[in-house]
Every structure is written in C-alpha cells, then in structure tokens.
Amino acid sequence: MSLAGLFLTSFLVVHLGINLLILFDKSLELFNQAAHFMATNPLIQLFQYVLFFGFILHIILGVVLQIQNWTARPVRYQKKGSSEQSYFSKFMIHTGAIVFIFLIIHFANFFVKAKFGHIDPITYDSGTYENLGQLVVELFRDGAYVIFYVIAILLLGFHLDHGFQSAFQSLGLTHSRYTPIIKGFGTVFSILITLGFIAIPLVIYFSF
Amino acid sequence: MVKLDAKIPQGPLAEKWTNYKAHQNLVNPSNKRRLDIIVVGTGLAGASAAASFGEMGFNVKVFGIHDSPRRAHSIAAQGGINAAKNYPNDGDSVYRLFYDTIKGGDYRAREANVYRLAEVSNNIIDQCVAQGVPFAREYGGLLDNRSFGGAQVSRTFYARGQTGQQLLLGAYSALSKEIKKGSVKMFTRREMLELVVIEGRARGIIVRDLISGKIERHSAHAVVLATGGYGNVFFLSTNAMASNGSAVWKVFKKGAFFGNPSFTQIHPTCIPVHGDYQSKLTLMSESLRNDGRIWVPKHKEDAEKIRKGELKPTQIPEDRRDYYLERRYPAFGNLVPRDVASRAAKERCDAGFGVGSTGLAVYLDFEDAIKRLGKHVIEARYGNLFQMYEKIVDENPYETPMMIYPAVHYTMGGIWVDYELQTTIPGLFAAGEANFSDHGANRLGASALMQGLSDGYFVLPYTIQNYLADQIRVPRFETNLPEFEQAEKEARERIDKLLAVNGAETVDTFHRKLGLIMWDLVGMGRKKEELEKAITMIQELRKEFWSNVKVPGKNEMVNPELEKAIRVADYLELGELMARDALEREESCGGHFREEYQTEEGEALRDDKNFTFVSAWEYTGEDKEPKLNKEPLVFEFIEVKQRNYK
Amino acid sequence: MDLTLKIWRQASAGEKGKFVDYQVQNISTDASFLEMLDVLNERLVREGEDPVAFDHDCREGICGACSLYINGRPHGPDKGITTCQMHMRRFKDGETIVIEPWRAKPFPVIKDLMVDRTAFDEIIQAGGYVSINTGGVPDANAIPIPKRDADTAMDAAACIGCGACVAACKNASAMLFVSAKVSQFAVLPQGKIEARERVQNMVAKMDELGFGNCTNTYACEAECPKEISVSHIARMNREYLSAKLVSQKE
Known part of the structure; x- marks a missing residue:
C-alpha cells in the first residue's frame, strides 16, 4: 500500500512536470514534444505497465483494507469520535474513490484518445507531433470541467497530505529527528503538487 | 491447644533453605504430568507460581476474578521491590535485609521464613530482568536503586512509579507462555x-x-491460594474494588487456621477522604517520602485558619511549621516505617493540628526538593504520581504541598502457613498477601512485591513437590464425588439465601457501615472497650444484613451486586475475627497499636514475655467463638529489641 | 450537579441493546466518573431495577479494567487518563453524557458497558514474552542496557491493555497495543533473541482475531491513557517488514 502510494507519487511529479510545459509555451510545442517522447520511448512504454499495475494494486489493497476495517466494527458508535491526529486520514477511501472516478474520466479524455483515437497532427520546426496540447486546451475551456478537475485535484492533495507521511510510518521509516521533516515535507509537497495541477486549467481557462 | 508445627528446617539460619532443598522430596518429570494443581489468583504470587508449575510439567488450572490475569491488584503497586543485591555498595547484605524486615515487622515474624525471603530476593531481580522487565537504569546501563522506609540502604529496584505493573506483566507474560504451551x-x-x-x-x-x-467444580491434587489481602473489610482502602477476603475466609471455615487477622497496615501517604460517595482511596507511593517533607502547622490557630480556607499552606513561614517526623525521629526522619509514620499523622490530627477541610490530613511538601534538585528532577522521579494527585484533588503539587492521610493498604495477617507455605489443611497452600507469613506486625515498603514473587517463583515450586511426591499414585479426582456435591450445595444455598432476603438496603450500605466500625474501632488506635463494642456492633450489623439486604436479579447472569453481597457477607464475619484478635493481643506491635500499651513518648510497647507468638485462629462452627492457637516465635539468631528509629 | 445519562443497555451478548436515559441529581464535582455511576446504580438497586454493568477495579488508572466510551471518546474528554480517573468537575451542570461500550468485532459486549477483551490475552499468548523458565538466569547486571533503551522499553511497557486504542481507532485496529509489547522487547537485549518470530506471530494473531488495519490516523495515541506513542507502531512495522524479508523458510 505504502510502496505503491509512494511510487504513484513519483509519477505525479513527472506528470506535473510535463503538464506545466503547456504554461511555458503557448505554441504547445514543448508539451507535444514531451508527450510524443512519453508515447514512443520503449522504456517508458514498458514502465507504463508497471505504473498501471501500481494503480491497480493501490486501489485493490485500499478497498480490501477498507472492507476489513468496516467489518472490524460491526456496531457503530452513536456518538462519533474524532480523535484522529492526521485529519485527512479519516477520508482516504472517500478522496481515493473520487480521485479514482476522476482518473477514469481523465483516462477517457486523454489516454484513450491518444492511444486509440485520432488526434490531429501539428508540425513544428522540430517535427510533426500529435497535437495533444490542443486537446487539453479545448477541454479546459469548459468551465464545468475545470471546476470538476480542480475539486478532484484538491482531494488528491488531501489524499497526498496524509498518504505521504503515512507511507513512511507504515514502512517503519521513522526517526525522532527526521520524521518531523518528512511530515513537513509531505505537506509542502502536497500543496505544491495541488497548486501545480490546479494552475494549469485555471491559466488556460482565463488566459488562453 | 493444637500444637502447630511450622516445620522449620534444622541448621544455622543461613543454611536452612539450602538444607531443605537438599533433602526435600521431588517428583520426576513423567509423574508431574499426572498431577494437577489449582492456583486461585493471578497476581504476583499466583501468576508466578502457576507459570513455574507449568514450566516444571505439572497440569495447572488458574482462576481469576478479572477478565484477564493482568488486572490483578499487584498491578497497582507503585514504589518498588527490595533485594539485597548491594549494587550501590552501601553496606547491604542478605542478613541486613532479613534483619530490617524482622525489625520492621516488630519481631512478630518467623526468622527462618524471613531469612529465606531475603535470600531469594536477588534471584527475583535476575528473573525479572531476564523476562524483559524494564527496571530503571543509570546512564552506565546498570540498574538503579532508591531508598525506602525502614532501611538505611538503597535496595529498592523500581520501574518508574509502576513497579507492580511491570513485575505483574512479567509474571503474566510467563503465564501467557505456559497457557500457549498448554x-x-x-x-x-x-x-x-x-x-x-x-x-x-x-x-x-x-x-x-x-x-x-x-457453578463449576474443579479437582486437583493440590490447591494454592494466592487471593491477596482482605483490606476491603474497611470499605475504604487502597485495595481494588474486587479485592476480597472470601477465598481465605472459606478455607478458614473449612479448617485452615487464620494467622494474626488483626495485623493491618495503614499506609501513611494516601489521598485523604473527601466525600461520602467515595468508593476507594488512592495511595501515593511511599517513595515520595524520599524527597517530600511531612509537616503540620506548629500552632493550632494556623491549622484552624487553614481548615476554614483562610490561610494557604504556602503562607505559613518555616518557623511556624512542625516537621514532626524529623523532630521525633531524627535518624530516619521522613523515612520511618509505615506504621510509625501513620500513627504520628493520626496523633497530630487528633491533637488538632490537622489540615484540609476535614482536619484529617497532613502536608507532604516538595518545596525544598524542588529548590535543591530542580523541578525537572522531581518530575522525572514522581511525574505520574503528581499528575494522579492533581487529577483527583485538583491542586498542583509542584506549587502547593500535597495533602495526605493514612489509609488501609495491606493485611499482614492471612492464612496461617508453615515453612512450606502449607496451611493446616494438607494440600492447601497459601502464597503472597493471602498468607500471614513474612511481615510480622508491619510490612516494610517494597517488600510485598518481593514476598509475592518469592513465594511464587522460588518457594512453592520446591515445597509443593515435597507434598506431591507421595501423591503420585493418587489418580485424578472425579468431580461427582459426594464431597464436591456437598461443597457445591453449600455454595448454592448461600447464594439462594442472599437472593431471598430481598430487604430494603443495598450491599454497599452495609459495607460502608462495617467499614466505619472497623476504621473507628479496629483501626490505627485500638482500645479494649472499643474492640468489645466493635464485636457487638458487627454481630448486630451481620444480623441486619441477613434480614434487610437487597440483592437484585438472579444467580444466572452478570450480577455484580450478588458478587459484592457474597463478599460483604464474609467480611461481616472476618471483621469480627479481626476485632477479636486485636482484643486478645494485649500489647502494641507494628501496625497493631493498643492505646493501653505505649511508652511515655507514645511509641508502641511490645510485651515480648507474653505475646511473642503467632495467633492462629481456628474455626469452631457457625456462631461459635473461634479458638485461639499459639505458635510461639523463637528468636535464635537475633536479639529482640525495642524498635528505635530515632 | 445534575446530569442526563444516555447509557447503552444490553442484557447479554446475544440480546439486542438500546440506549436508555437516566437522570442523576446532586452529583459532587469531586466525585469520579465511576462514583457517579455508583450513585446511579445504588438508586437503581433501591428501585428494584437492574444496575448498569461496567468493568472497573483498581480505580487508580493502572489495572486497565475500566472502559467507557464517553461522549465520543474512550475514557472521556481528558487526555492521558482512564475513565476511573475522570472527575465530574470536567462536566457541566445539566450536560447530557452519552456512555457506550468499546465497539469492535473482537470485543463483543457481555452486558451493558462490559466487553470481552480476551482477544488481547490471546495476542500476548502468541508471543508477548521472553521464552525463559524460572531460574538459571544471569545476574541482573550482567547485561548493561543503555538508559535510553530501557526508558523506551518502559514507555512501551506502560500499556495497561485497556483497549482504548481499539475503541478510538476508526478501523478498530489493535496496532498500538500490539506494537507496545513488540517494541518493549525489540529494544531490550533479552527480547531480541525471539524478535522475528514474536512480531510475525503477534501480528498474525491480531489479524486472525478480526482487528482492523492501521491507517495511521493516530487516534490511538491521542486517546491512550498512558500516552503511548505511535512511534512504537512504526518500530513494529520495521520489525515486521525486516522479519518477513529475512526470516528463513520453515
């Protein structure tokens, strides 16, 4: 669970890095170039399956654990407690589920289209690529979609905030000196990832 | 009078136990499998005995009143456990631990038993460390010691303020290991x-x-009683709510003699009583007396103002305070034995110098210690105790002195046992606080844990074999024998009788009344007329109980009121025996203080000529006076002296 | 002070339970929570009703018997104490207090507020000990132990086995309890010898008994009356992973 989670986190960093290229180059050349590289490099292609497996593992484990956890308390309390010290820990299955739904829509919108559908090519000095960037820009012109996207990313951020330090705890990687640093880093990291992902649709919506 | 044989082995004091072990009978491994032992109680003595028997190969059945063996009241012991390791190099030895214990018990314990206790004390520490008990350590990695009342050396091992808990969890882990093994x-x-x-x-x-x-029947070749003390006869005590005297009382009525029933320890440092709804008293570890100074105002007018709330203790200047223990006992100061400290507190309060709203409290002050060592040192040593005090009293002991008052804590009396810890009923053994053996008329601090574990780990595993050695041909007992039928019938009848009374008063009402009689008339200071009065009052209360108690519900259910009723019915008989024993013993010794017998300075005055014996009471039948048998105490190796802590 | 109590009543394990309201009057603010319940029970007995059953014994916060879930929190609103150490001055006059038993599948209700916690004993029996017999052990000072390690072991060993961690955890996980024992032995040389088998057996037993999983909510630490740290859970995780990785095939 924790290993899969940390692995997926590393994927987020790469994903965000490529996405941000849209903002730095309105011609979308950089982004399309990077997307092309990701779609054609054999190593990345192979890695895609590892990533897919990571997702599935993380989700299945999460669901199984949650079912076990629910059955561990067949009679609930009348007066619900709230003693949790890591606030978002309470909602991991909820944030996770919504992020999962988002993921399916996200897949349908981008991955499936890019992989199996047809995307108009665009030619730059450096060569001709599928204009995936245009697809992104068009989607984010839809206000409703932007709102959905922002909410999903916020939830992902909450998921990350608990998940990051939690993974270290589950792996037993704690230390009186370093654990506070890990916790602080996790929170800052989650905020940065969230802001980064949210910035893209907002910037596109308002200025493209 | 029955001639009581304590079966003390021959030879010089230091060789008795070695001699015993060298010549006792043993049971071979294949025969151990065929022998059953019942252990009642899972405290230090019970758990350690049961685990040891299991390790040796006997079939053991253990019974406890709690949901888990780990909840037995040994868990609440705070301060520590004594041993003659002499790690601090301050002059300790087995002999000195033995001597301090005999002297602390005011020369009313058996030399041979106490010497054995001191002898095996070191093994206990080794055993517990090997089990992973996290005793306090020094920076060099070796074990730390502290000092306790009644000793001039530091021989007390401790695990923060939770020594009893850690030792019990050690014994519980050993027991768990054997349960797992089957x-x-x-x-x-x-x-x-x-x-x-x-x-x-x-x-x-x-x-x-x-x-x-x-109602279940269980058979065995031998029965070990490790059911603790009966201090709850006083209603308010530091004992846990379920601690009770019923098991010892039942075996007394079946023929086991009861040793020194009146010897009760009143612990000097407890949180004072503060309301009539109160269910129990809380002990503040004796270790606090290492750094705390006990005082009351020197002038009555100050004490009166404090009681009315017009004056705070911190407003009383040094020269208007009476550090009465330091004044009366300069050699031991605040570390005099418990009975001495308790009586001194009572004396001051009776004389009108008591503090608190009731006037029944004295101060235990840490101001000097905090000045001398710093708050952090005091916090490290007693943090959890201070926190506990604050939770109960709502006052911060770092800023204002604690209020303390004596409370019933431990019963030195118990089932009479010989050197082998066997009672007068063959095959019935008693260990720990349930027996009367090692503490005489007063127990020193940190010695209860030592005795419980000594009995369980290092004494019973030997002596029970000596008994079982000739039982190897006795087959397992069926539980449909007429003796089982009869015993079950008696038990059922008593329960039915309790349920049938259907009177108007709750069990606790009677218990509270009994407690007041015991505390006022059979408590810290006892007088002939008062003890006689107590006997009559208890008899009357007993009659009233059996005609007016209300026990709701039925037997076939979770019924805590019925549980209490069974116990209180026994207390109402046991209390009378305690008063009788106190009346009979016309001397003052240790925790037993007869006002008629004291020195001019108010110290306990023993009568060695007439009372150097163990009172072993014998049951003679319902509503008949019990019979007193005497086991003379012979002191061959030490000189009996007036206790002196000045 | 006067209070309204909403108490879970259940005649026995097999029967259905429900909340029943009780009014109590003139409770002293100096009384403990359990003494307040004593007052109620004494009245119920006088009125011929069945008193409320609850576990309790030492009433000084060390035996671990008391186990009430008070207003949504195990052992009530104060930190670092058990129910028996909770005093009524902590509540307001006229307040309604909801009192429930510990809720977890491995802790079935016996009656009213009493639950069966023998699952904890079973976990200890799975390995919460050092497998030595009485006698024949080395001198207590033969193995020096760094003070820091002894203190850490003591921090963990302070567990009273009350089950508040399970009660507080949204997953009814027993990780804090199990890790306290595993951790105590993991830092002491005496316990190291069997450390690998111990952690695997105890965790397996815990899972078998139906406790939930740890999702690091840290509610256990917040509600533990002995304030045992979740760093012990991390230590157990570490011990468990390394034991799984390196232990030899049977």
Whole structure:
C-alpha cells in the first residue's frame, strides 16, 4: 500500500512536470514534444505497465483494507469520535474513490484518445507531433470541467497530505529527528503538487 | 491447644533453605504430568507460581476474578521491590535485609521464613530482568536503586512509579507462555466459592462463573491460594474494588487456621477522604517520602485558619511549621516505617493540628526538593504520581504541598502457613498477601512485591513437590464425588439465601457501615472497650444484613451486586475475627497499636514475655467463638529489641 | 450537579441493546466518573431495577479494567487518563453524557458497558514474552542496557491493555497495543533473541482475531491513557517488514 502510494507519487511529479510545459509555451510545442517522447520511448512504454499495475494494486489493497476495517466494527458508535491526529486520514477511501472516478474520466479524455483515437497532427520546426496540447486546451475551456478537475485535484492533495507521511510510518521509516521533516515535507509537497495541477486549467481557462 | 508445627528446617539460619532443598522430596518429570494443581489468583504470587508449575510439567488450572490475569491488584503497586543485591555498595547484605524486615515487622515474624525471603530476593531481580522487565537504569546501563522506609540502604529496584505493573506483566507474560504451551489452563472471571476437602486433604474448589452464574467444580491434587489481602473489610482502602477476603475466609471455615487477622497496615501517604460517595482511596507511593517533607502547622490557630480556607499552606513561614517526623525521629526522619509514620499523622490530627477541610490530613511538601534538585528532577522521579494527585484533588503539587492521610493498604495477617507455605489443611497452600507469613506486625515498603514473587517463583515450586511426591499414585479426582456435591450445595444455598432476603438496603450500605466500625474501632488506635463494642456492633450489623439486604436479579447472569453481597457477607464475619484478635493481643506491635500499651513518648510497647507468638485462629462452627492457637516465635539468631528509629 | 445519562443497555451478548436515559441529581464535582455511576446504580438497586454493568477495579488508572466510551471518546474528554480517573468537575451542570461500550468485532459486549477483551490475552499468548523458565538466569547486571533503551522499553511497557486504542481507532485496529509489547522487547537485549518470530506471530494473531488495519490516523495515541506513542507502531512495522524479508523458510 505504502510502496505503491509512494511510487504513484513519483509519477505525479513527472506528470506535473510535463503538464506545466503547456504554461511555458503557448505554441504547445514543448508539451507535444514531451508527450510524443512519453508515447514512443520503449522504456517508458514498458514502465507504463508497471505504473498501471501500481494503480491497480493501490486501489485493490485500499478497498480490501477498507472492507476489513468496516467489518472490524460491526456496531457503530452513536456518538462519533474524532480523535484522529492526521485529519485527512479519516477520508482516504472517500478522496481515493473520487480521485479514482476522476482518473477514469481523465483516462477517457486523454489516454484513450491518444492511444486509440485520432488526434490531429501539428508540425513544428522540430517535427510533426500529435497535437495533444490542443486537446487539453479545448477541454479546459469548459468551465464545468475545470471546476470538476480542480475539486478532484484538491482531494488528491488531501489524499497526498496524509498518504505521504503515512507511507513512511507504515514502512517503519521513522526517526525522532527526521520524521518531523518528512511530515513537513509531505505537506509542502502536497500543496505544491495541488497548486501545480490546479494552475494549469485555471491559466488556460482565463488566459488562453 | 493444637500444637502447630511450622516445620522449620534444622541448621544455622543461613543454611536452612539450602538444607531443605537438599533433602526435600521431588517428583520426576513423567509423574508431574499426572498431577494437577489449582492456583486461585493471578497476581504476583499466583501468576508466578502457576507459570513455574507449568514450566516444571505439572497440569495447572488458574482462576481469576478479572477478565484477564493482568488486572490483578499487584498491578497497582507503585514504589518498588527490595533485594539485597548491594549494587550501590552501601553496606547491604542478605542478613541486613532479613534483619530490617524482622525489625520492621516488630519481631512478630518467623526468622527462618524471613531469612529465606531475603535470600531469594536477588534471584527475583535476575528473573525479572531476564523476562524483559524494564527496571530503571543509570546512564552506565546498570540498574538503579532508591531508598525506602525502614532501611538505611538503597535496595529498592523500581520501574518508574509502576513497579507492580511491570513485575505483574512479567509474571503474566510467563503465564501467557505456559497457557500457549498448554501446560496451564486459564479460567477468567471465576470467583472461588468453596474449597473441597476429601479425606482431610484439599482436592478441589467450587467456583462461580461471573458471566453466566454457572457453578463449576474443579479437582486437583493440590490447591494454592494466592487471593491477596482482605483490606476491603474497611470499605475504604487502597485495595481494588474486587479485592476480597472470601477465598481465605472459606478455607478458614473449612479448617485452615487464620494467622494474626488483626495485623493491618495503614499506609501513611494516601489521598485523604473527601466525600461520602467515595468508593476507594488512592495511595501515593511511599517513595515520595524520599524527597517530600511531612509537616503540620506548629500552632493550632494556623491549622484552624487553614481548615476554614483562610490561610494557604504556602503562607505559613518555616518557623511556624512542625516537621514532626524529623523532630521525633531524627535518624530516619521522613523515612520511618509505615506504621510509625501513620500513627504520628493520626496523633497530630487528633491533637488538632490537622489540615484540609476535614482536619484529617497532613502536608507532604516538595518545596525544598524542588529548590535543591530542580523541578525537572522531581518530575522525572514522581511525574505520574503528581499528575494522579492533581487529577483527583485538583491542586498542583509542584506549587502547593500535597495533602495526605493514612489509609488501609495491606493485611499482614492471612492464612496461617508453615515453612512450606502449607496451611493446616494438607494440600492447601497459601502464597503472597493471602498468607500471614513474612511481615510480622508491619510490612516494610517494597517488600510485598518481593514476598509475592518469592513465594511464587522460588518457594512453592520446591515445597509443593515435597507434598506431591507421595501423591503420585493418587489418580485424578472425579468431580461427582459426594464431597464436591456437598461443597457445591453449600455454595448454592448461600447464594439462594442472599437472593431471598430481598430487604430494603443495598450491599454497599452495609459495607460502608462495617467499614466505619472497623476504621473507628479496629483501626490505627485500638482500645479494649472499643474492640468489645466493635464485636457487638458487627454481630448486630451481620444480623441486619441477613434480614434487610437487597440483592437484585438472579444467580444466572452478570450480577455484580450478588458478587459484592457474597463478599460483604464474609467480611461481616472476618471483621469480627479481626476485632477479636486485636482484643486478645494485649500489647502494641507494628501496625497493631493498643492505646493501653505505649511508652511515655507514645511509641508502641511490645510485651515480648507474653505475646511473642503467632495467633492462629481456628474455626469452631457457625456462631461459635473461634479458638485461639499459639505458635510461639523463637528468636535464635537475633536479639529482640525495642524498635528505635530515632 | 445534575446530569442526563444516555447509557447503552444490553442484557447479554446475544440480546439486542438500546440506549436508555437516566437522570442523576446532586452529583459532587469531586466525585469520579465511576462514583457517579455508583450513585446511579445504588438508586437503581433501591428501585428494584437492574444496575448498569461496567468493568472497573483498581480505580487508580493502572489495572486497565475500566472502559467507557464517553461522549465520543474512550475514557472521556481528558487526555492521558482512564475513565476511573475522570472527575465530574470536567462536566457541566445539566450536560447530557452519552456512555457506550468499546465497539469492535473482537470485543463483543457481555452486558451493558462490559466487553470481552480476551482477544488481547490471546495476542500476548502468541508471543508477548521472553521464552525463559524460572531460574538459571544471569545476574541482573550482567547485561548493561543503555538508559535510553530501557526508558523506551518502559514507555512501551506502560500499556495497561485497556483497549482504548481499539475503541478510538476508526478501523478498530489493535496496532498500538500490539506494537507496545513488540517494541518493549525489540529494544531490550533479552527480547531480541525471539524478535522475528514474536512480531510475525503477534501480528498474525491480531489479524486472525478480526482487528482492523492501521491507517495511521493516530487516534490511538491521542486517546491512550498512558500516552503511548505511535512511534512504537512504526518500530513494529520495521520489525515486521525486516522479519518477513529475512526470516528463513520453515
């Protein structure tokens, strides 16, 4: 669970890095170039399956654990407690589920289209690529979609905030000196990832 | 009078136990498998004995009243456990621990037993460390010691303020290991109702399952009673709510003699009583007396103002304070034994110098210690105790002195046992606080844990073999024998009788009344007329109980009121025996203080000529006066002196 | 002070339970929570009703018997104490207090507020000990132990086995309890010898008994009356992973 989670986190960093290229180059050349590289490099292609497996593992484990956890308390309390010290820990299955739904829509919108559908090519000095960037820009012109996207990313951020330090705890990687640093880093990291992902649709919506 | 044989081995004091072990009978491994032992109680003595028997290969059945063996009241012991390791190099030795214990007990314990206790004390520490008990350590990695009342050396090992807990968890872990192995079978939430005696030997017990109310029969070749003390006869005590005297009382009525029933320890440092709804008293570890100074105002007018709330203790200047222990006992100061400290507090309060709203409290002050060592040192040493005090009293002991007052804590009396810890019923053994053996008329601090574990780990595993060695041809007992039928019938009848009274008053009402009689008339200071009065009052209260108690519900259910009623019915008989014993003993010794017998300075005045014996009471029948048998105490190796802590 | 109590009543394990309201009057603010319940029970007995059953014994916060879930929190609103150490001055006059038993599948209700916690004993029996017999052990000072390690072991060993961690955890996980024992032995040389088998056996037993999983909510630490740290859970995780990785095939 924790290993899969940390692995997926590393994927987020790469994903965000490529996405941000849209903002730095309105011609979308950089982004399309990077997307092309990701779609054609054999190593990345192979890695895609590892990533897919990571997702599935993380989700299945999460669901199984949650079912076990629910059955561990067949009679609930009348007066619900709230003693949790890591606030978002309470909602991991909820944030996770919504992020999962988002993921399916996200897949349908981008991955499936890019992989199996047809995307108009665009030619730059450096060569001709599928204009995936245009697809992104068009989607984010839809206000409703932007709102959905922002909410999903916020939830992902909450998921990350608990998940990051939690993974270290589950792996037993704690230390009186370093654990506070890990916790602080996790929170800052989650905020940065969230802001980064949210910035893209907002910037596109308002200025493209 | 029955001639009581304590079966003390021959030879010089230091060689008695070695001699005993060298010549005792043993049971070979294949025979151990065929022998059953019942242990009642899972405290330090019970758990350690049961685990050891299991390790040796006996079939063991253990019974406890709690949901888990770990909840036994040994868990609440705070301060520490004594041993003659002499790690601090301050002059300790087995002999000195023995001597301090005998002297602390005011020369009313057996030399041979106490010497053995001191002798095995070191093994206990080794054993517990090997079990992973996290005793306090110094920076060099070696074990730390602190000092306790009644000793001039530091010989007390401790685990913060939770030594009893850690030692019990050690014994509990050993027990768990044996339960897992299958050599020990644990029966939780069972209360012993009767002892089964077949042809003069203890062969089984009748218990009540506290969940279903089912009455069960269990047989064995030997029965060990490790059921703790009976301090709850006073209603308010530091004992846990379920601690009770019923098991010892039942075996007394089956023929086991009761040793020194009146010897009760009143612990000097408890949180004072503060309301009539109160259910129990809380002990503040004796270790606090290492750094705390005990005082009351020197002038009555100050004390009166404090009681009215017009003056705070911190406003009383040094020269208007009376550090009465330091004044009266300069050599031991605040570390005098418990009985001495308790009586001194009572004396000051009776004389009108008491503090608190009731006037029944004295101060235990840490101001000097905090100045000398710093708050952090005091916090490290007693943090949890201070926190506990603040939770209960709502005052911060770092800023204002604690208020303390004596409270019933431990019963030195108990089932009479010989050197082998065997009672007058063959095959019935008693260990820990349940027996009377090692503390005489007063127990020193940190010695209860030592005795419980000594009995369980290092004494009973030897002596019980000596008994069982000639039982190897005795087959397992069926529980349909007439003796079992009869014992179960008696137990059932008593329960039915209690349920049938259907009067108007709750069990606790009677218990509270009994407690007041005991505290006022059979407490810290005892007088002939008062003890006689107590006997009559208890008899009357007993009659009233059996005609007016209300026990709701039925037997076949979880019924805590019925559990209490069974116990209180026994207390109402046991209390009378305690008063009788106190009346009979016309001297003051240790925790037993007869106002008529004191020195001019108000110290306990023993009468060695007439009372150097153990009172071993014998049951003679319902509503008949019990019979007093005497086991003379012979001091061959030490000189009996007036205790002096000045 | 006067209070309204909403108490879970259940005649026995097999029967259905429900909340029943009780009014109590003139409770002293100096009384403990359990003494307040004593007052109620004494009245119920006088009125011929069945008193409320609850576990309790030492009433000084060390035996671990008391186990009430008070207003949504195990052992009530104060930190670092058990129910028996909770005093009524902590509540307001006229307040309604909801009192429930510990809720977890491995802790079935016996009656009213009493639950069966023998699952904890079973976990200890799975390995919460050092497998030595009485006698024949080395001198207590033969193995020096760094003070820091002894203190850490003591921090963990302070567990009273009350089950508040399970009660507080949204997953009814027993990780804090199990890790306290595993951790105590993991830092002491005496316990190291069997450390690998111990952690695997105890965790397996815990899972078998139906406790939930740890999702690091840290509610256990917040509600533990002995304030045992979740760093012990991390230590157990570490011990467990390394034991799984390196232990030899049976």
